[in-house]
Amino acid sequence: MNKKSFGDRLVAAPYLVWSAIFIIVPLLIMVYFALTDANGVFTLSNFSQIGRYKKAFGVSILYAAAATVITLLLSYPTAYFMTKLKVSSQRMLFMIVMIPMWMNFLIRTYSWVTILEDNGLINSFLRSIGLLELLNVDNLRLIRTPGAVILGMVYDFIPFMILPIYSVMSKIDKSLLEAAEDLGSDSLSKFRRVIFPLSQPGVISGITMVFVPSVSTFYISKMLGDKTTLIGDSIEFLFTALEPDYNVGSAISLLLMLMILVCMFIMNRFSDNEGGGVLM
Amino acid sequence: MENENIVELKNISVAFDGEQVLDGLNLEIKDREFITLLGPSGCGKTTTLRLIAGFLEPDSGEILFEGKKINGVPAYKRQVNTIFQRYALFPHLNVYENIAFGLRVKKRPESEIKEKVAEMLRLVNLTGLEKRHVDTLSGGQQQRVAIARAIANHPKVLLLDEPLAALDLKLRKDMQKELKKIQQQLGITFIFVTHDQEEALTMSDRVVVMDAGRIQQVGTPQDIYNEPRNAFVADFIGESNIVDGKMLRDYYVEFSSQRFDCLDKGFEPDEAVDVVVRPEDVDIVEPEKGMLKGEVTSVAFLGVHYEIIVDIGGFKWMIQTTDEHFAGDTVGLYIEPDAIHIMKKSEYSGLYGDYSSYSEEIDHLSDTGEEE
Numbered sequence: 001m002n003k004k005s006f007g008d009r010l011v012a013a014p015y016l017v018w019s020a021i022f023i024i025v026p027l028l029i030m031v032y033f034a035l036t037d038a039n040g041v042f043t044l045s046n047f048s049q050i051g052r053y054k055k056a057f058g059v060s061i062l063y064a065a066a067a068t069v070i071t072l073l074l075s076y077p078t079a080y081f082m083t084k085l086k087v088s089s090q091r092m093l094f095m096i097v098m099i100p101m102w103m104n105f106l107i108r109t110y111s112w113v114t115i116l117e118d119n120g121l122i123n124s125f126l127r128s129i130g131l132l133e134l135l136n137v138d139n140l141r142l143i144r145t146p147g148a149v150i151l152g153m154v155y156d157f158i159p160f161m162i163l164p165i166y167s168v169m170s171k172i173d174k175s176l177l178e179a180a181e182d183l184g185s186d187s188l189s190k191f192r193r194v195i196f197p198l199s200q201p202g203v204i205s206g207i208t209m210v211f212v213p214s215v216s217t218f219y220i221s222k223m224l225g226d227k228t229t230l231i232g233d234s235i236e237f238l239f240t241a242l243e244p245d246y247n248v249g250s251a252i253s254l255l256l257m258l259m260i261l262v263c264m265f266i267m268n269r270f271s272d273n274e275g276g277g278v279l280m
Numbered sequence: 281m282e283n284e285n286i287v288e289l290k291n292i293s294v295a296f297d298g299e300q301v302l303d304g305l306n307l308e309i310k311d312r313e314f315i316t317l318l319g320p321s322g323c324g325k326t327t328t329l330r331l332i333a334g335f336l337e338p339d340s341g342e343i344l345f346e347g348k349k350i351n352g353v354p355a356y357k358r359q360v361n362t363i364f365q366r367y368a369l370f371p372h373l374n375v376y377e378n379i380a381f382g383l384r385v386k387k388r389p390e391s392e393i394k395e396k397v398a399e400m401l402r403l404v405n406l407t408g409l410e411k412r413h414v415d416t417l418s419g420g421q422q423q424r425v426a427i428a429r430a431i432a433n434h435p436k437v438l439l440l441d442e443p444l445a446a447l448d449l450k451l452r453k454d455m456q457k458e459l460k461k462i463q464q465q466l467g468i469t470f471i472f473v474t475h476d477q478e479e480a481l482t483m484s485d486r487v488v489v490m491d492a493g494r495i496q497q498v499g500t501p502q503d504i505y506n507e508p509r510n511a512f513v514a515d516f517i518g519e520s521n522i523v524d525g526k527m528l529r530d531y532y533v534e535f536s537s538q539r540f541d542c543l544d545k546g547f548e549p550d551e552a553v554d555v556v557v558r559p560e561d562v563d564i565v566e567p568e569k570g571m572l573k574g575e576v577t578s579v580a581f582l583g584v585h586y587e588i589i590v591d592i593g594g595f596k597w598m599i600q601t602t603d604e605h606f607a608g609d610t611v612g613l614y615i616e617p618d619a620i621h622i623m624k625k626s627e628y629s630g631l632y633g634d635y636s637s638y639s640e641e642i643d644h645l646s647d648t649g650e651e652e
Contacts, residue, residue: 175365
């Protein structure tokens with residue numbers, strides 16, 4: 001037993017070292033900065049300054065929540081219809097969902113700038129068909145709006161919603177659907193009573209995987225947003241400003257992380273320990 | 281009214297990817313009977329059940345329910361319920377909600393559901409487990425929930441797709457009795473699918489033996505066992521020695537170079553036939569008193585009896601006897617006229633009923649999970 005676990009530990013060692021260096025150590029550094037002042041002396045004053053970022057926190061949560069809801073509304077039916085297709089079509093659609101993820105999403109966000117900007121694709125098109133003239137405006141304000149930010153979030157993170165829902169749904173035992181039909185369920189009742197409840201673990205992990213990156217994003221709002229600052233922007237600014245404040249930046253990051261952890265904990269309670277904690 | 285047909289299958293054919301699964305199947309199922317579709321895997325028995333349930337449509341042929349054609353009627357509108365091979369219980373619902381599922385779909389009032397579920401739980405001996413999650417139940421308990429869930433809907437016909445295959449032997453025996461009891465108590469038609477011939481014989485009013493998408497024989501368990509119609513049925517149901525014979529005239533047959541009185545008639549003079557003799561119907565006697573003489577080549581002790589293989593003119597017979605014999609003994613065989621069953625030659629002639637490769641046959645049997 002001991003021998004075996006020693007061998008196991010030996011095999012696991014590189015991974016442990018790797019996680020220590022790239023996960024644990026950065027986290028500890030963050031905690032250290034959050035709890036010290038510029039001179040490295042222990043203090044809680046960093047947290048007392050977070051009050052100034054109340055609005056950024058609020059807006060971030062609001063935007064991320066909106067993006068998550070929209071993503072869910074788009075993804076759930078998509079995933080459902082994917083499972084209804086032939087296997088070969090399913091595979092192709094799966095690829096189409098995956099392909100954008102192969103590209104850096106900074107670049108993908110840039111592409112939305114060219115589409116939405118004042119002389120971008122949409123405005124040029126509307127101008128060419130004379131609609132802008134009709135409305136008596138130079139252009140529609142598409143970019144630099146909250147809508148553009150939420151759109152960016154939805155676009156960037158939608159694969160993270162579709163894939164878990166699709167994978168949970170496609171694994172539902174076909175005989176359960178036959179059983180429901182056998183017991184008198186038409187397609188609607190089959191969906192409501194069997195498919196929907198059994199797909200919840202996928203929904204839960206999809207929500208987590210979209211909400212978490214949305215709430216902490218900074219470049220989407222920077223590129224597509226107006227002057228409204230999200231909490232991610234604030235953190236970025238604190239670290240990259242001419243006179244950076246690592247301490248307050250770390251304190252905000254720590255708080256954000258704790259909030260996300262609490263959210264995920266609550267979500268996992270909802271999913272009733274049925275493999276809902278895919279992410280955790 | 282007792283003998284009215286509840287389900288009729290008329291000239292049903294089904295092919296999957298060009299492979300014929302059912303080939304011109306005709307079957308009439310009587311109201312309130314316990315009928316079993318029996319056959320090896322791939323014989324089309326489960327396909328037949330799925331046609332009746334409505335999960336599958338035939339390529340050609342008609343399905344009648346109470347005299348009315350139900351081709352194209354979706355499963356959820358048919359008055360039949362199924363017990364699935366792996367139970368297919370809903371993992372997100374507890375025992376109570378699983379059983380209540382069909383009633384909720386039909387929007388029955390809560391008071392009726394409560395009463396009905398309680399009644400079902402009593403019927404299958406699960407009272408007190410209402411709140412349990414189905415994952416926490418044993419295989420036997422899950423089986424009972426599946427039964428309760430199906431019959432809570434008052435189906436006119438209950439379809440059972442190898443429902444006992446996943447249970448261990450002891451539990452299987454108990455459930456066989458219990459299912460039979462439930463069927464008699466409720467007075468509904470059971471259509472039961474199995475590859476276990478013993479299960480089919482003990483439970484059924486009638487057995488339908490199937491192979492290669494066709495019905496080989498339909499009859500009571502006694503008919504099927506005592507008067508198999510061809511070598512396939514004789515071999516699949518119990519053990520059989522099947523030898524080539526010649527019907528010299530009515531009630532008189534020749535096989536293994538000897539002539540025997542028998543009880544069969546209606547064949548052409550000198551018609552070639554298959555002769556079936558069950559291993560338990562052969563008496564072992566002194567060599568000189570036997571109708572046939574041979575040498576014992578192997579002996580196996582099975583508890584209740586010995587199973588011995590006797591070589592008679594190169595053909596190996598299996599004989600079951602309570603007396604001990606030893607390999608190398610020369611013995612005589614005595615066969616009563618009523619132990620000799622004559623069958624017409626069929627496509628299965630010559631394929632079964634010779635025990636010269638007996639050990640291989642045992643392997644084959646355990647492959648299909650036929651016996652333990």
